[in-house]
Amino acid sequence: MKIILRVFRFDPSVDEAPYYRNYSVQAEPYERVLDCLNRIKWEQDGTLAYRMSCAHGVCGSDAMKINGRCALACQKLVRDCEADLILVEPLPSFTVLKDLIVDLNPFFDKVNFVHPFLYAGTPPEKERLQSPEERKKMGESIRCILCACCTAACPVVNENENFLGPAPLVQAFRRIFDSRDTQKIERLDQLDVEDGVWACLNHYECTRVCPKEIPVTKYINTIKREIKKILGPSPE
Amino acid sequence: MELQFDALVVGSGLAGLRAALEIPEGLKVGLVSKVFPTRSHSGAAQGGIGAALSNEEPDSWEWHMYDTVKGGDYLTDQDAAETLAMDAARAVYELEHMGVPFNRTAEGKIAQRAFGGHTRNYGEGPVKRSCYAADRTGRVVLDTLFGKALEKKIHIFSEVYMIDLIIEKGHAAGIVTYDLATGAVEIVRARAVLIATGGFGRVYKTNSNCFSNTGDGVYLCFRNGTPLEDMEFVQFHPTGIYPLGVLVSEAARGEGGILKNGLGYRFMPDYAPTLKDLAPRDVVSRAIDTEIRQGRGVNGRDYVHLDLTGLGADKIEEKLSDISSFARIYLGVDSATEPIPVTPTCHYMMGGIPTDLNGRVLDKHGKPIIGLYAAGEAACVSVHGANRLGTNSLLDLVVFGRRAGISIAHDEKNLHLSDISRDIVNELTSKINAIKRSKGPKPASLRARIRQIMTDCCSVFRNNDDMEKGLEQILSIKEQYRSVSIDNKADKFNTDLLDAIELESLLGLAEVILVSAIARTESRGAHYREDYPQRDDHNWLKHTMVTAGSDGLEISFKPVKITKFEPKARTF
Numbered sequence: 001m002k003i004i005l006r007v008f009r010f011d012p013s014v015d016e017a018p019y020y021r022n023y024s025v026q027a028e029p030y031e032r033v034l035d036c037l038n039r040i041k042w043e044q045d046g047t048l049a050y051r052m053s054c055a056h057g058v059c060g061s062d063a064m065k066i067n068g069r070c071a072l073a074c075q076k077l078v079r080d081c082e083a084d085l086i087l088v089e090p091l092p093s094f095t096v097l098k099d100l101i102v103d104l105n106p107f108f109d110k111v112n113f114v115h116p117f118l119y120a121g122t123p124p125e126k127e128r129l130q131s132p133e134e135r136k137k138m139g140e141s142i143r144c145i146l147c148a149c150c151t152a153a154c155p156v157v158n159e160n161e162n163f164l165g166p167a168p169l170v171q172a173f174r175r176i177f178d179s180r181d182t183q184k185i186e187r188l189d190q191l192d193v194e195d196g197v198w199a200c201l202n203h204y205e206c207t208r209v210c211p212k213e214i215p216v217t218k219y220i221n222t223i224k225r226e227i228k229k230i231l232g233p234s235p236e
Numbered sequence: 237m238e239l240q241f242d243a244l245v246v247g248s249g250l251a252g253l254r255a256a257l258e259i260p261e262g263l264k265v266g267l268v269s270k271v272f273p274t275r276s277h278s279g280a281a282q283g284g285i286g287a288a289l290s291n292e293e294p295d296s297w298e299w300h301m302y303d304t305v306k307g308g309d310y311l312t313d314q315d316a317a318e319t320l321a322m323d324a325a326r327a328v329y330e331l332e333h334m335g336v337p338f339n340r341t342a343e344g345k346i347a348q349r350a351f352g353g354h355t356r357n358y359g360e361g362p363v364k365r366s367c368y369a370a371d372r373t374g375r376v377v378l379d380t381l382f383g384k385a386l387e388k389k390i391h392i393f394s395e396v397y398m399i400d401l402i403i404e405k406g407h408a409a410g411i412v413t414y415d416l417a418t419g420a421v422e423i424v425r426a427r428a429v430l431i432a433t434g435g436f437g438r439v440y441k442t443n444s445n446c447f448s449n450t451g452d453g454v455y456l457c458f459r460n461g462t463p464l465e466d467m468e469f470v471q472f473h474p475t476g477i478y479p480l481g482v483l484v485s486e487a488a489r490g491e492g493g494i495l496k497n498g499l500g501y502r503f504m505p506d507y508a509p510t511l512k513d514l515a516p517r518d519v520v521s522r523a524i525d526t527e528i529r530q531g532r533g534v535n536g537r538d539y540v541h542l543d544l545t546g547l548g549a550d551k552i553e554e555k556l557s558d559i560s561s562f563a564r565i566y567l568g569v570d571s572a573t574e575p576i577p578v579t580p581t582c583h584y585m586m587g588g589i590p591t592d593l594n595g596r597v598l599d600k601h602g603k604p605i606i607g608l609y610a611a612g613e614a615a616c617v618s619v620h621g622a623n624r625l626g627t628n629s630l631l632d633l634v635v636f637g638r639r640a641g642i643s644i645a646h647d648e649k650n651l652h653l654s655d656i657s658r659d660i661v662n663e664l665t666s667k668i669n670a671i672k673r674s675k676g677p678k679p680a681s682l683r684a685r686i687r688q689i690m691t692d693c694c695s696v697f698r699n700n701d702d703m704e705k706g707l708e709q710i711l712s713i714k715e716q717y718r719s720v721s722i723d724n725k726a727d728k729f730n731t732d733l734l735d736a737i738e739l740e741s742l743l744g745l746a747e748v749i750l751v752s753a754i755a756r757t758e759s760r761g762a763h764y765r766e767d768y769p770q771r772d773d774h775n776w777l778k779h780t781m782v783t784a785g786s787d788g789l790e791i792s793f794k795p796v797k798i799t800k801f802e803p804k805a806r807t808f
Contacts, residue, residue: 011726011728013728030566030567041731041732042678042679042680042735043680045723046678046722046723046724046732046735047723047724047726047732049728049729049730049731050731051271052447053271053275053277053446053447053448054275054277054279054280054446054447055446055447055482056280056480056482056562056566057561057562057565058279058280058372058375058558059271059274059275059276059277059279059280059446060274060275061271061272061275075565077565077566097417097728097729098728098729099729101729104272108272112386115386115387116379116383116386117334117335117380117383117384117386117387118334118335118380118383120333120335123329123332123333125329126289126329126345127328127329127332127333127338127345127346128332128333129343129344129345130340130344131340131342131344132339132340132341132342132344134340134344135337135338135339135340138337142337142369142370142372142376142379143372143558145274145279145375146274174337175335178335178337180335181335213561
């Protein structure tokens with residue numbers, strides 16, 4: 001079938017303003033939006049810039065806005081787009097560097113802020129024991145691929161650039177509920193601030209867009225409850 | 237601005253990260269990656285990491301070593317297999333200590349499952365040796381090591397491409413980088429350079445590899461005079477989702493999945509009576525392609541079925557949820573109730589840059605090149621021989637990545653910084669400008685032809701005539717590549733240019749694969765010659781080495797290290 005991709009174009013060092021360009025592409029219904037972008041770049045217009053790597057939803061490179069919704073281009077199929085015009089734009093809330101490529105440094109800085117690594121004392125000779133029930137408390141958080149869809153889609157992030165955002169909170173959740181980690185209280189304390197976990201207003205956009213189907217909002221609320229339980233009532 | 241480091245690691249997958257973590261605090265370490273580190277392809281590994289922990293049933297490292305040697309069809313260097321198997325338990329415990337969220341047994345130990353070619357008591361039957369975190373083991377290990385790199389505050393240069401490697405008078409002097417964000421070409425000097433740039437499955441049309449796996453580090457070593465070892469051994473994973481090639485882990489069969497042909501018949505017991513669907517990958521891929529060639533593909537097409545319907549929805553959700561989501565998203569198939577169409581997909585390169593057991597790159601005389609190291613899929617230790625076993629790649633990355641890091645720490649007293657002339661920057665800049673000015677063929681069209689040629693003539697089955705024809709075509713594309721052209725003339729995020737540069741790697745490596753595969757007139761592991769269907773230990777129990785000489789490619793050979801296990805017939 002023939003479809004039109006309407007693609008956001010912008011090179012801040014050359015263009016005065018962003019613009020959209022339509023590309024006509026021959027695509028099968030089972031093909032990915034990424035396949036369509038590749039066809040454009042390889043066959044029609046090599047100036048188009050976007051990130052991609054694994055092409056099957058594992059590496060997290062090709063997050064973008066497709067028909068108004070944050071998603072991975074390699075996980076969105078042509079047949080799921082429900083129209084013969086597909087609108088492709090960069091992730092919102094981030095600075096566009098070129099076309100569909102945004103500056104993710106502020107995102108990774110916030111991920112790093114929550115210390116996404118295990119704090120634990122001297123290890124035993126073999127593995128630390130962890131029951132399957134304890135292991136399950138980390139839930140789906142280990143599925144996070146840091147694609148930034150959730151953070152880009154979050155209405156709060158959009159208005160308040162100081163909000164830590166959903167993905168860093170998922171990363172924090174993973175360590176807070178890892179029975180092996182020894183810094184639970186410090187981690188909860190770090191998030192117990194206005195721009196930490198409490199800035200989340202339960203819009204559920206993060207959960208809706210997460211390509212790995214992580215119940216992001218639920219996890220943020222779980223952290224909130226854990227803070228109340230362990231640190232007592234919030235200062236607010 | 238010219239940067240300099242004590243140690244420079246190129247590639248941010250598990251091998252590169254693990255090596256970087258091992259280099260002591262006092263040394264300045266730089267990590268260069270053409271993608272952001274967590275996008276590295278190690279993250280796509282699904283099924284697990286092998287170690288004889290005996291958490292689920294009795295196991296021993298000697299059995300693991302034996303399986304690795306036999307799985308590699310006796311081309312495996314046995315000192316390397318011994319190192320791998322003996323160090324496996326320590327390596328897995330270390331990952332657990334770093335924070336990898338492994339699945340657990342009822343007693344809270346690391347859970348283990350069966351995997352292809354891993355057996356109890358020297359081949360009696362499958363053993364549960366794969367330590368796993370659902371079906372995203374590589375991803376969580378990558379996240380964990382990346383977290384450790386953040387904790388250690390390692391300098392990371394993301395989206396920076398190694399455009400050349402500098403070897404001066406027999407020792408590594410540094411690299412030249414191309415910054416994707418700005419287009420800047422810079423020299424980075426280093427006392428030690430570690431190549432951990434991964435594989436090059438992108439040389440084939442149907443593959444499980446990410447777009448970044450173009451073998452740049454392997455090719456640049458080769459272009460700078462390093463030999464490449466055992467390049468004819470290309471692994472085709474039996475179960476790529478048809479037609480995309482996206483991987484369905486062997487874990488699916490380890491958990492009880494079975495392969496069926498178009499008649500609904502379970503064919504693997506006919507090919508491997510003991511291990512059946514859990515035979516090593518080369519055996520299963522040949523079986524699938526044989527079924528297809530003999531007209532027993534599903535609906536007469538070029539795929540078979542992987543049937544997980546016997547596992548139940550709960551087990552699939554708990555242990556194979558990524559795989560089931562791939563089937564659902566890309567095919568609309570519910571793997572709990574319907575079979576998944578699969579076909580062999582190019583997955584892994586057993587060959588690569590020759591190293592000793594400690595990651596030191598060896599020249600064609602077997603002598604270390606001072607200051608140059610390699611680890612992971614880019615390297616050839618050779619621990620996988622003619623066919624790698626599943627779960628041994630993650631293990632290889634962390635075991636030999638760490639050893640390379642230790643080597644750098646050990647050697648650094650004797651390594652010094654060398655001057656690199658700015659001429660190289662001018663030369664590479666001219667080369668880039670020439671590509672931008674050229675009016676010749678586009679990278680995509682040339683690349684598509686290379687991948688089709690390699691798929692047609694050098695896949696699961698091979699023969700001299702087809703490969704000779706293929707080689708001729710590759711050489712003709714190499715000529716055309718000299719005038720390759722691109723649309724994008726800009727400096728910022730010019731991935732069009734990157735495509736053109738990576739294509740040189742793919743082309744060079746395709747040629748080496750073909751030359752090696754034509755030379756080896758026997759069948760061994762993943763290298764199956766229709767015109768020479770038998771293994772020939774008398775003539776071919778040796779490693780193939782290909783070096784770029786002044787008159788074209790030179791082939792030489794290196795003996796296989798045999799310690800504990802004498803080669804014998806390989807049946808499963």
